[in-house]
Amino acid sequence: MLINKFINRKSFLLLIFFITIIVIFLIISFQEKNIILIKNKSDLRSKIFLNEIKPKICFPRTWEINLSKNEIYFFENCELKTIIPIAYQGPEGKWYQTPTGYYWIGTKKEKHISSLFPVYMNYAVQLYEDFFIHEIPYYLNGEMVSSNFSGGCIRLKSDDAKKFFNIVKQGDFVISYKELKDIKLKNYFHQPVNFDEFFIRQRFNNALRTNWQNAFNSEDRKLDYLQHAGIDLAPISGAQDLNVYNIFDGEVVKIVENGKDDHGFGNTVIVRLKNELCELDKELCQKYKNIYVLYGHLENINPVLKEGLFIKRGEIIGKVGATGYGCNYWRIGKDGCDSKNKLDIHLHLEIKTKPVLGSPVPANCLINNNYTPCYGYVPNNPENYGYLNPLIFLSENFN
Numbered sequence: 516m517l518i519n520k521f522i523n524r525k526s527f528l529l530l531i532f533f534i535t536i537i538v539i540f541l542i543i544s545f546q547e548k549n550i551i552l553i554k555n556k557s558d559l560r561s562k563i564f565l566n567e568i569k570p571k572i573c574f575p576r577t578w579e580i581n582l583s584k585n586e587i588y589f590f591e592n593c594e595l596k597t598i599i600p601i602a603y604q605g606p607e608g609k610w611y612q613t614p615t616g617y618y619w620i621g622t623k624k625e626k627h628i629s630s631l632f633p634v635y636m637n638y639a640v641q642l643y644e645d646f647f648i649h650e651i652p653y654y655l656n657g658e659m660v661s662s663n664f665s666g667g668c669i670r671l672k673s674d675d676a677k678k679f680f681n682i683v684k685q686g687d688f689v690i691s692y693k694e695l696k697d698i699k700l701k702n703y704f705h706q707p708v709n710f711d712e713f714f715i716r717q718r719f720n721n722a723l724r725t726n727w728q729n730a731f732n733s734e735d736r737k738l739d740y741l742q743h744a745g746i747d748l749a750p751i752s753g754a755q756d757l758n759v760y761n762i763f764d765g766e767v768v769k770i771v772e773n774g775k776d777d778h779g780f781g782n783t784v785i786v787r788l789k790n791e792l793c794e795l796d797k798e799l800c801q802k803y804k805n806i807y808v809l810y811g812h813l814e815n816i817n818p819v820l821k822e823g824l825f826i827k828r829g830e831i832i833g834k835v836g837a838t839g840y841g842c843n844y845w846r847i848g849k850d851g852c853d854s855k856n857k858l859d860i861h862l863h864l865e866i867k868t869k870p871v872l873g874s875p876v877p878a879n880c881l882i883n884n885n886y887t888p889c890y891g892y893v894p895n896n897p898e899n900y901g902y903l904n905p906l907i908f909l910s911e912n913f914n
């Protein structure tokens with residue numbers, strides 16, 4: 516009886532033991548299967564993804580900072596090599612939003628203390644002037660900075676920051692941009708350019724440094740920078756449709772030819788939007804009496820256009836180009852301008868309250884230590900000078 520009981524107990528324990536082993540085995544194998552599944556899925560995703568991403572411009576070494584998708588791409592001879600996620604970027608609409616445009620990588624510093632705040636920002640790579648790409652910063656006591664936006668710099672998680680730091684080289688070419696593809700126009704506007712073949716190379720408010728007086732004072736630092744009063748739309752390499760289109764019915768009020776008092780805009784057309792716009796957007800007309808659209812740096816102007824002519828939305832204004840200072844003022848680099856290069860081609864688009872080349876509310880800009888009337892840039896938020904953000908004006912879903 517006692518033996519029987521003992522055997523029964525022993526076999527019961529054995530049974531439990533085997534069941535446990537089987538359960539553990541099942542859990543492990545299920546997890547392994549899952550890991551394989553997930554791995555395959557991510558492999559597949561990255562394969563599709565890698566093929567989807569085409570370089571905007573081909574150089575031996577090019578970094579693209581896609582501020583719409585919060586990703587950095589590295590291309591070597593036009594081939595996508597790696598994708599690095601962006602943790603945070605500067606807030607849209609502020610003067611210190613992460614700069615867009617063409618740049619060359621400047622200095623690299625593995626250990627770096629910010630010139631503005633007492634924080635470490637390690638693996639710091641200079642994008643443009645005070646704007647860096649670096650690891651999420653932490654205070655000198657080791658505590659991580661918790662704000663979820665940056666003062667314009669691009670923040671990467673530690674592993675990503677190290678990876679980026681190790682691959683990037685001083686002098687590498689960088690394009691920082693936003694995409695046009697996801698922007699949904701209000702249905703009564705026509706695209707100023709073909710959104711499938713263009714991207715936002717420089718946005719409204721983008722900071723342009725023209726002065727170096729206030730570099731070490733975070734409050735006054737903004738005085739060193741001018742802000743872009745329009746947006747620059749650039750074609751991707753191989754773009755077929757290089758036309759600039761009239762966005763809404765209106766009157767051609769000004770045609771300026773390259774070199775003839777163009778103030779750097781090159782071939783330029785200004786159109787006054789027809790009052791029908793008021794029926795579509797009443798709020799707009801309560802705010803502004805007239806709205807004008809400036810199309811600058813055109814390669815050529817459609818010869819049928821004359822001052823005083825009424826044109827429909829969708830009519831061709833001209834071809835996108837690089838006339839005027841198309842390459843001097845938006846592009847900040849060692850050579851300033853290389854007009855032989857296709858890089859310089861873009862449409863400078865402004866929406867404003869007066870049919871003038873300069874700012875509707877007159878302002879002076881500090882350029883090369885001289886105060887001169889502002890064209891295309893203003894000393895602070897362009898909305899203070901009679902400009903509207905073209906993307907907010909044109910689109911339903913821009914934020």
Ligand SMILES: [Zn+2]
Pocket residue numbers: 717743745746747845862863864891
């Ligand atoms: Zn511009």
